[in-house]
Amino acid sequence: MGPRLLPRVEAFGAIAAVLYGSVALNTQVTLADNFDPLDYVDPLIGTANGGHVFPGATLPFGMAKAVADTIGENQAGFAFDTTVVSGFSHMHDSGTGGSPSMGNFPIFAQPACPNDDLNQCKWQLNDRASTWKRDSPKARPGYFGISLDNGVHAEMTTTNRSALYRFTFDETSADALSPVILVDLIDLPQSRTNGTADVNKSTGRLTGNGTFNPSFGIGSYDLHFCVDFKGAELRDTGVWNKNRANFSRETVTLAADGTNTPATLSAGTFARFHAPKNNTILARVGVSFISVNQACVNAEREQPDFDFEGSVSAAEAAWRKKLDVISVDAEGVSDDLQKVFWSGAYRAMISPQDYTGENPLWKSDEPYYDSYYCIWDSYRSIHPLLTLVDPLSQSLMLRSLIDIYRNEGYLPDCRMSLCKGFTQGGSNADVVVADAYLKKIPGIDWDTAYEAVVKDAEIEPANWNVEGRGGLHSWKSLGYIPTDDYDPDGVGTHTRSISRTVEYAYNDFCIAEMAHGMGHKEDYEKYLGRSGNWVNMYKADQKSSIQGADTNFTGFLQPRYTNGTWGYQDPIFCSPLLNFTSCYLNPDGHETYEGSAWLYTFYAPHDMGSLVQTLGGAEEFAKRLTYFHESGLLYVGDEQAFLPVYQFHYAGRPGLSAKYNHFYIPSQFNTTVAGIAGNDDSGAMGSYVVLSMMGLWPVPGQDVYLITPPYFKEVSIRNGITGKLATIRNVNFDPSYQSIYIQSAKLNGKEWTKNWVTHDFWTEGGVLELTLGSEESDWGTKMEDLPP
Numbered sequence: 001m002g003p004r005l006l007p008r009v010e011a012f013g014a015i016a017a018v019l020y021g022s023v024a025l026n027t028q029v030t031l032a033d034n035f036d037p038l039d040y041v042d043p044l045i046g047t048a049n050g051g052h053v054f055p056g057a058t059l060p061f062g063m064a065k066a067v068a069d070t071i072g073e074n075q076a077g078f079a080f081d082t083t084v085v086s087g088f089s090h091m092h093d094s095g096t097g098g099s100p101s102m103g104n105f106p107i108f109a110q111p112a113c114p115n116d117d118l119n120q121c122k123w124q125l126n127d128r129a130s131t132w133k134r135d136s137p138k139a140r141p142g143y144f145g146i147s148l149d150n151g152v153h154a155e156m157t158t159t160n161r162s163a164l165y166r167f168t169f170d171e172t173s174a175d176a177l178s179p180v181i182l183v184d185l186i187d188l189p190q191s192r193t194n195g196t197a198d199v200n201k202s203t204g205r206l207t208g209n210g211t212f213n214p215s216f217g218i219g220s221y222d223l224h225f226c227v228d229f230k231g232a233e234l235r236d237t238g239v240w241n242k243n244r245a246n247f248s249r250e251t252v253t254l255a256a257d258g259t260n261t262p263a264t265l266s267a268g269t270f271a272r273f274h275a276p277k278n279n280t281i282l283a284r285v286g287v288s289f290i291s292v293n294q295a296c297v298n299a300e301r302e303q304p305d306f307d308f309e310g311s312v313s314a315a316e317a318a319w320r321k322k323l324d325v326i327s328v329d330a331e332g333v334s335d336d337l338q339k340v341f342w343s344g345a346y347r348a349m350i351s352p353q354d355y356t357g358e359n360p361l362w363k364s365d366e367p368y369y370d371s372y373y374c375i376w377d378s379y380r381s382i383h384p385l386l387t388l389v390d391p392l393s394q395s396l397m398l399r400s401l402i403d404i405y406r407n408e409g410y411l412p413d414c415r416m417s418l419c420k421g422f423t424q425g426g427s428n429a430d431v432v433v434a435d436a437y438l439k440k441i442p443g444i445d446w447d448t449a450y451e452a453v454v455k456d457a458e459i460e461p462a463n464w465n466v467e468g469r470g471g472l473h474s475w476k477s478l479g480y481i482p483t484d485d486y487d488p489d490g491v492g493t494h495t496r497s498i499s500r501t502v503e504y505a506y507n508d509f510c511i512a513e514m515a516h517g518m519g520h521k522e523d524y525e526k527y528l529g530r531s532g533n534w535v536n537m538y539k540a541d542q543k544s545s546i547q548g549a550d551t552n553f554t555g556f557l558q559p560r561y562t563n564g565t566w567g568y569q570d571p572i573f574c575s576p577l578l579n580f581t582s583c584y585l586n587p588d589g590h591e592t593y594e595g596s597a598w599l600y601t602f603y604a605p606h607d608m609g610s611l612v613q614t615l616g617g618a619e620e621f622a623k624r625l626t627y628f629h630e631s632g633l634l635y636v637g638d639e640q641a642f643l644p645v646y647q648f649h650y651a652g653r654p655g656l657s658a659k660y661n662h663f664y665i666p667s668q669f670n671t672t673v674a675g676i677a678g679n680d681d682s683g684a685m686g687s688y689v690v691l692s693m694m695g696l697w698p699v700p701g702q703d704v705y706l707i708t709p710p711y712f713k714e715v716s717i718r719n720g721i722t723g724k725l726a727t728i729r730n731v732n733f734d735p736s737y738q739s740i741y742i743q744s745a746k747l748n749g750k751e752w753t754k755n756w757v758t759h760d761f762w763t764e765g766g767v768l769e770l771t772l773g774s775e776e777s778d779w780g781t782k783m784e785d786l787p788p
């Protein structure tokens, strides 16, 4: 378990020495042997207050994700700010906004029916829901457990495509135990159009299928399930509908007829058991997008023996293997901060989900990943982190994206449940592709990848709500997206003219980088030219006031008409200080997406030199960025906030990047159930804290990592492709984080004055040593030290 262990143990050893004197040495050894990153992962972080984190059992990037589903908040199934559980289901997404995701075919257990009468049991979703005991949820990678007031203690674990539930019944909860376990054809968004459930009378096996809608996209998907039981003798089986049950039937069919069988209708099949020998019944649920048969085969292959402990250990081993590439010397660092760090890394590896072999839409030998939910969120931190800690998975995800392009015609900006998801801004898969190209992710068909990103930039799709870009005619002729865009080439939501313009500009820059590397000279010139288009939205004399008081900063992005004249959107509109929630993805969503013109004015990641000059030079830029952080105009819970924490580097003030990094962590990221800002967005917030605490912030889509001191004395990552170890070490490390300013740096023993490094550092390995002090220094401040 490597070098990470010793130093943390020294800290414990020091405490132990005080407490136990001479046994300290032994204690050190024991602790070193016992270090387990999983002890620092708390999957319940971010399950309250809209974090929407999935806290249940899953493998890294696994398809099966089991958890208790609550009523009310349930985007990811379980949320802490709820009171009742209505089922346990096997498929989820994590951290998403909008409506709940999947949660198909929940099962639910009751110890017995009152008076042993099936019709006195509670069947439909709202009636059967039972209060969960407040202190009962236990979550650990690969395991989730919870106790309900109905006398059931439910535990669950998963393999890649099946879940295993262990229900333990409280003997005192019924006169005589005769447990009933039902399956419901419903899903969390209540989107089902039709479905069928069957029960095999002799085996008690419950199977079925249904057609459902994705939670943030168009179209529909079919899913299939297969439930088997172990641990008790089968008593009888049957079907139920609303609150009536009937054990003479074996099938319930809900037709695609919204009037008689609305999507909210609860119905399904059940199996009833004689009292289990030791009060425990195991339920194994296979899932598949292909067929019931494949759902059964998945479960039989992955969990032949219903071995609950075995599946938990296999899941833990899979998670340890993912996390073991990271090592930290945590001497002096609080347990809470360590938990924030490891839990963030864990959440970054829940999605995208590996559905290889489960895609009914096309035949291919390429991997198929799904739940890119959404790339607008994930390109900024999740994929850059995976590139460091799991480049081989990043390669599989890239290949899958390119295969989606081959078969669907465009790269997705968002995709879930085999369906096209909504595009929020630019075609940001271009950034993910270019980032992988620059960082030499192996195994990619770069020619097809290039074809895909060029198509985004050149060919407008018929429905640009779900792929590609809109307004390409104006983009090419005017160099910006006008507020009153006339766009005969495709349909889409005509909002976000400012944010789409700056994102398209950056997307084109990313294409230019690839063109440069691949020798497409003309394309390079063309896309580099277009990448300067952000400036076309810049209105140099625009002022900004907060409650009538001038902020004294002039020059902001503003909406613009086709004829070139300016429109107006208050620069603070859609910041936390004014109408924060007015810029969502709806027809009156205004000109900036999920943020203000203040925020988007900082978005020219490829052209920071010009931006700094445009905003009045380095000093004025740093002043404006400082004001942006201090004034309450910036909300760190939306992903566009990440880069502005570090953009002081471009003004020669890397110390301020470190300062504002510590401004947000831990104040906005902690170990409480409400401990993340905003939705986690499939691990975007989790990867933000990990990258921030590691001290090298990747500028997504560029071969640039901005240097700030790690939150640890030392942090290392072993590269999954080259096997080399890269270490960032703080000299004069101060765990109270007063000394967070770099005074000098050495890269592999040589003086390093640039405030950034390239990806070679990670692939070739080495040591970046940062000497810290309590005041800003002139390290990394000169023009020649700044990132390109």
Ligand SMILES: *[C@@H]1O[C@H](CO)[C@@H](O)[C@H](O)[C@H]1NC(C)=O
Pocket (backbone or CB within 6 Å): 059, 061, 159, 160, 314, 354
């Ligand atoms: C789960 O799938 C991954 C690929 O995504 C594979 O590497 C792993 O071995 C599988 N785990 C098990 C326990 O089958």
Ligand SMILES: *[C@@H]1O[C@H](CO)[C@@H](O)[C@H](O)[C@H]1NC(C)=O
Pocket (backbone or CB within 6 Å): 200, 201, 202, 203
């Ligand atoms: C029920 O399961 C048994 C055992 O697998 C099988 O032989 C039988 O055909 C099944 N019955 C139905 C109706 O599918």
Ligand SMILES: *[C@@H]1O[C@H](CO)[C@@H](O)[C@H](O)[C@H]1NC(C)=O
Pocket (backbone or CB within 6 Å): 196, 198, 208, 209, 210, 222, 291
């Ligand atoms: C769903 O199940 C029913 C009953 O077994 C079957 O007739 C139907 O073909 C299945 N639908 C799909 C899409 O597999």
Ligand SMILES: *[C@@H]1O[C@H](CO)[C@@H](O)[C@H](O)[C@H]1NC(C)=O
Pocket (backbone or CB within 6 Å): 193, 194, 195, 196, 209, 210, 211, 222, 223, 256
């Ligand atoms: C639901 O009905 C549609 C239309 O008839 C059909 O294509 C689909 O396969 C059905 N879903 C299932 C799960 O059988």
Ligand SMILES: *[C@@H]1O[C@H](CO)[C@@H](O)[C@H](O)[C@H]1NC(C)=O
Pocket (backbone or CB within 6 Å): 231, 277, 278, 280
């Ligand atoms: C009793 O329950 C445990 C799990 O709690 C299980 O491993 C064991 O096999 C069960 N024994 C019987 C006889 O079912």
Ligand SMILES: *[C@@H]1O[C@H](CO)[C@@H](O)[C@H](O)[C@H]1NC(C)=O
Pocket (backbone or CB within 6 Å): 246, 247, 248, 249
């Ligand atoms: C149960 O189903 C059987 C077979 O269809 C039917 O004869 C019986 O009336 C049903 N019983 C109830 C209570 O619905």
Ligand SMILES: *[C@@H]1O[C@H](CO)[C@@H](O)[C@H](O)[C@H]1NC(C)=O
Pocket (backbone or CB within 6 Å): 549, 550, 551, 552
């Ligand atoms: C802007 O400048 C005016 C005049 O110098 C000053 O009174 C005011 O406090 C400044 N506003 C801010 C937000 O600094």
Ligand SMILES: *[C@@H]1O[C@H](CO)[C@@H](O)[C@H](O)[C@H]1NC(C)=O
Pocket (backbone or CB within 6 Å): 484, 561, 562, 563, 564, 565
């Ligand atoms: C430009 O177009 C806008 C929106 O149609 C209109 O309000 C404005 O008057 C036009 N300006 C000029 C100079 O024609």
Ligand SMILES: *[C@@H]1O[C@H](CO)[C@@H](O)[C@H](O)[C@H]1NC(C)=O
Pocket (backbone or CB within 6 Å): 579, 582
């Ligand atoms: C801004 O918020 C205010 C107060 O909540 C509301 O009255 C107004 O309609 C909002 N304006 C827009 C454009 O959304």
Ligand SMILES: *[C@@H]1O[C@H](CO)[C@@H](O)[C@H](O)[C@H]1NC(C)=O
Pocket (backbone or CB within 6 Å): 666, 667, 668, 669, 670, 672, 674, 675, 676, 677, 678
């Ligand atoms: C924990 O994080 C949440 C979410 O950002 C924040 O609202 C809360 O104030 C933080 N709690 C503490 C004690 O810092």
